[in-house]
Amino acid sequence: MRITIIGSGNVATHLSAAFKNAGHRIAQVYSRDMQNAALLAYHVGAEAIDDLENITADTDIFIIAVKDDAIAEVVPQLSGFKKLIAHTSGAVDMQLIQDFTERAGVFYPLQTFSKTKELNFREVPLCIEGATEEITRELEELARSISNNIYRVGSSQRKILHLAAVFACNFTNHLYTISEQLLAQHSMSFDMLRPLILETADKIKEHSPIDVQTGPAVRNDEQTIQKHLQMLKNEAKLQEIYSLLSQDIIKNHNTGNGDK
Amino acid sequence: MRITIIGSGNVATHLSAAFKNAGHRIAQVYSRDMQNAALLAYHVGAEAIDDLENITADTDIFIIAVKDDAIAEVVPQLSGFKKLIAHTSGAVDMQLIQDFTERAGVFYPLQTFSKTKELNFREVPLCIEGATEEITRELEELARSISNNIYRVGSSQRKILHLAAVFACNFTNHLYTISEQLLAQHSMSFDMLRPLILETADKIKEHSPIDVQTGPAVRNDEQTIQKHLQMLKNEAKLQEIYSLLSQDIIKNHNTGNGDK
Numbered sequence: 001m002r003i004t005i006i007g008s009g010n011v012a013t014h015l016s017a018a019f020k021n022a023g024h025r026i027a028q029v030y031s032r033d034m035q036n037a038a039l040l041a042y043h044v045g046a047e048a049i050d051d052l053e054n055i056t057a058d059t060d061i062f063i064i065a066v067k068d069d070a071i072a073e074v075v076p077q078l079s080g081f082k083k084l085i086a087h088t089s090g091a092v093d094m095q096l097i098q099d100f101t102e103r104a105g106v107f108y109p110l111q112t113f114s115k116t117k118e119l120n121f122r123e124v125p126l127c128i129e130g131a132t133e134e135i136t137r138e139l140e141e142l143a144r145s146i147s148n149n150i151y152r153v154g155s156s157q158r159k160i161l162h163l164a165a166v167f168a169c170n171f172t173n174h175l176y177t178i179s180e181q182l183l184a185q186h187s188m189s190f191d192m193l194r195p196l197i198l199e200t201a202d203k204i205k206e207h208s209p210i211d212v213q214t215g216p217a218v219r220n221d222e223q224t225i226q227k228h229l230q231m232l233k234n235e236a237k238l239q240e241i242y243s244l245l246s247q248d249i250i251k252n253h254n255t256g257n258g259d260k
Numbered sequence: 261m262r263i264t265i266i267g268s269g270n271v272a273t274h275l276s277a278a279f280k281n282a283g284h285r286i287a288q289v290y291s292r293d294m295q296n297a298a299l300l301a302y303h304v305g306a307e308a309i310d311d312l313e314n315i316t317a318d319t320d321i322f323i324i325a326v327k328d329d330a331i332a333e334v335v336p337q338l339s340g341f342k343k344l345i346a347h348t349s350g351a352v353d354m355q356l357i358q359d360f361t362e363r364a365g366v367f368y369p370l371q372t373f374s375k376t377k378e379l380n381f382r383e384v385p386l387c388i389e390g391a392t393e394e395i396t397r398e399l400e401e402l403a404r405s406i407s408n409n410i411y412r413v414g415s416s417q418r419k420i421l422h423l424a425a426v427f428a429c430n431f432t433n434h435l436y437t438i439s440e441q442l443l444a445q446h447s448m449s450f451d452m453l454r455p456l457i458l459e460t461a462d463k464i465k466e467h468s469p470i471d472v473q474t475g476p477a478v479r480n481d482e483q484t485i486q487k488h489l490q491m492l493k494n495e496a497k498l499q500e501i502y503s504l505l506s507q508d509i510i511k512n513h514n515t516g517n518g519d520k
Contacts, residue, residue, distance in 0.1 A: 010474065069483050091476075091484045111456055114472045117463050123455050151452060160446045161453075163488050168439035168453050169460045170475025171505045172432045177469040177512065179428035186420045192411060193421075193428050194465065195383050196371055200429045201461030203377055205454065209437040212374045214270065215430030216351075223329050224351045228423050237508055244504060245431045248497055252437065 001142060002058060005029045005046070006074055007065035008036035010113035011088050013043075015065060018121040018146040020044040027059040052077040059083060061142070063107060068092050075100050086139060090162025093155045094129050104131040105139045108158055109147075112169050121146050127153035127161065178238060210252065217249035261402060262318060265289045265306070266334055267325035268296035270373035271348050273303075275325060278381040278406040280304040287319040312337040319343060321402070323367060328352050335360050346399060350422025353415045354389050364391040365399045368418055369407075372429050381406050387413035387421065438498060470512065477509035 001024050005016050008031035016026050026046035031037035034050040041048035049055065052074060062078045064071055064087040071087050078085055079100035086105040087097060097104035106129040111119070126143040128150060130136030136152065143150045153161065176197060180190040203212045216224035225246055232239040261284050265276050268291035276286050286306035291297035294310040301308035309315065312334060322338045324331055324347040331347050338345055339360035346365040347357060357364035366389040371379070386403040388410060390396030396412065403410045413421065436457060440450040463472045476484035485506055492499040 067479060068481060091487060110452060112460055112463070112472075112474045114463060114467070114474070117467065117472065119459055119462075125452050125455055127452075149455065157446055157448060159487070159491065160442060161448065163491055164439035164442040164453060165456055166475050166488065166502070167435045167442070169456050170473070170477065170509070171501075172435050172457070172460055173463075173469050173473050173475075174477075174505055174509050174512075175427045175432050175435070176464055177473065178508075179424035180469055182420060182424040182427070186417055188413075188417060188421065190464075190468070192370060192385050192387075193424060195385055195409065196425055196429050197432070197464060198461050199379055200372055200432055201457050202379075203372070203374060203433075204436055204450075204457060207374070207377065208450070209433050209440055212372075212377065213430070213433050213437065214372045214374070215426055215433075217430065217434075219327060221328060227351060227419070228426065231419065231423055237504075237511075241431075241504055241508065242426070244497075244501055245434055248438075248501065249430070249434050251497075252434075 001025070001060045002027045004055065004059040004062045005040070005044075005065065006062055006078070007031065008033070008040045009065060009067075010115055011109065012063075012065035013040055013115050014111075014113045014119070014121065015063060015088065015107075015109065015146075016040060016044045016046075018124075021121075022145040024142075024145070028055065030055065055081070057081050057083070061086060063088060072096055084135060084138065090127075090158055090165065094131065095155070098131055102131055103135065105129060105135050106155070106158065107139055107143065108153070108162075110161060110165060112165075112173075122148050125149040125151060127151050127158055129154055129158065178241070182238075213249065213253060215249070217246040218253045220250060261285070261320045262287045264315065264319040264322045265300070265304075265325065266322060266338070267291060268293070268300045269325065269327075270375055271369065272323075272325035273300055273375050274371075274373045274379070274381065275323060275348065275367075275369065275406075276300060276304045276306075278384075281381075282405040284402075284405070288315065290315065315341070317341050317343070321346060323348060332356055344395060344398065350387075350418055350425065354391065355415070358391055362391055363395065365389060365395050366415070366418065367399055367403065368413070368422075370421060370425060372425075372433075382408050385409040385411060387411050387418055389414055389418065438501070442498075473509065473513060475509070477506040478513045480510060 003019050004027045005012050026044040028047045029037050029041040030049050037048035061084040068089050084103045085097050086107040094106050108127040110125040124147050126147045128139045263279050264287045265272050286304040288307045289297050289301040290309050297308035321344040328349050344363045345357050346367040350368050354366050368387040370385040384407050386407045388399045
């Protein structure tokens with residue numbers, strides 16, 4: 001397919017590379033910032049543009065990968081081409097595109113992307129929604145060309161997925177940051193924690209997380225919890241986070257059996 | 261070495277197996293629950309006991325792997341043997357053992373263990389502390405026989421490590437649980453999130469987590485944050501967790517650049 005990429009951030013970058021590797025042609029890459037557009041366009045052999053006026057009809061699909069609140073600004077400028085338009089957002093209704101064109105869809109990669117980190121795109125779950133069955137199938141075919149994990153997900157369920165992803169990924173990464181900062185304040189290297197973090201994630205490959213919860217809260221070890229809160233006495237926010245998450249773990253679990 | 265294991269939980273189970281595999285002899289396994297003691301003792305070829313009166317002197321070291329507040333109960337019953345005694349806790353001072361014997365140490369594995377999950381013990385960071393340089397070296401030698409990641413860590417730094425581990429592991433796993441429950445409430449499988457969770461952890465192998473933070477909060481995407489809070493309106497605790505962690509991410513980061 002001929003694909004036009006609207007955006008040049010993490011999602012745009014990884015999607016473009018995956019499409020290109022699967023043999024599709026990236027026609028144009030748009031970004032408000034010409035330097036960003038040019039960098040990505042160079043990598044995927046596309047034309048870089050920083051003005052939507054320069055969009056051409058020489059494409060089969062527009063993939064919109066810009067910040068959520070910018071989607072509504074670009075759709076009206078694309079709909080005149082009568083091509084398929086899909087956004088890549090977890091949180092935005094397909095309706096936002098349908099208001100302008102019936103050839104609307106969603107192509108949501110349920111993954112966290114950073115420009116500096118390679119990943120195997122064939123394992124990225126792609127959540128597909130189309131305004132018609134024909135569009136859904138067309139998007140599924142495109143999706144299958146770059147991933148083995150394709151799901152049909154409607155707008156309301158996709159929003160739940162996105163919300164769950166914020167907990168499982170964004171908040172989790174922030175907890176990693178907190179732990180790194182705690183160690184740094186006491187001259188210890190984050191390397192000491194890396195094996196623990198990897199194992200914590202590895203565990204849920206084959207287990208439900210509720211079955212492998214460990215730590216003071218699930219053991220109802222009130223003494224340790226109090227010691228930790230005391231250690232955080234000069235970090236009000238961290239103390240609040242510690243307290244709230246511990247309470248929620250205790251609420252979710254029975255008390256331990258005395259062993260660690 | 262001849263090793264006596266006090267406890268039969270997750271830490272006791274994984275440590276015993278690692279010692280056994282490294283050629284050490286597990287002399288006895290103690291648990292208040294004879295069935296638990298017997299099960300672990302069977303696996304590592306040791307004698308099972310459920311009464312500390314039956315501890316024998318035929319050992320070189322007592323490794324205490326019981327719940328933190330039970331450590332103080334067992335030490336006085338072991339110190340008479342004049343053998344090395346080490347606990348495995350992140351949160352407890354070595355002094356608690358030293359109050360009873362100078363042959364005191366700490367052997368803290370900075371990892372999350374579940375009985376049903378195998379792991380490569382050679383990658384587990386072991387934090388060692390000894391009452392004397394001789395004891396520290398003895399514990400380091402024992403540690404090196406089962407792991408490649410040995411650190412000397414004093415009691416006060418070990419407590420920081422343990423606190424950081426609660427954030428990076430225990431709280432993280434609870435966020436996984438929250439996300440699984442959100443999906444389940446809407447008839448979606450946790451399998452959809454597993455690749456995201458694994459990638460989130462994989463990213464920090466070679467990056468600092470603060471450099472790879474993604475999501476609405478780091479983009480300062482107030483509209484999405486408000487939508488998410490609205491979706492959680494019937495889940496007061498989750499709403500509170502969402503709000504607190506988002507605020508903390510915003511506080512830690514600058515605003516995004518418009519791209520995703």
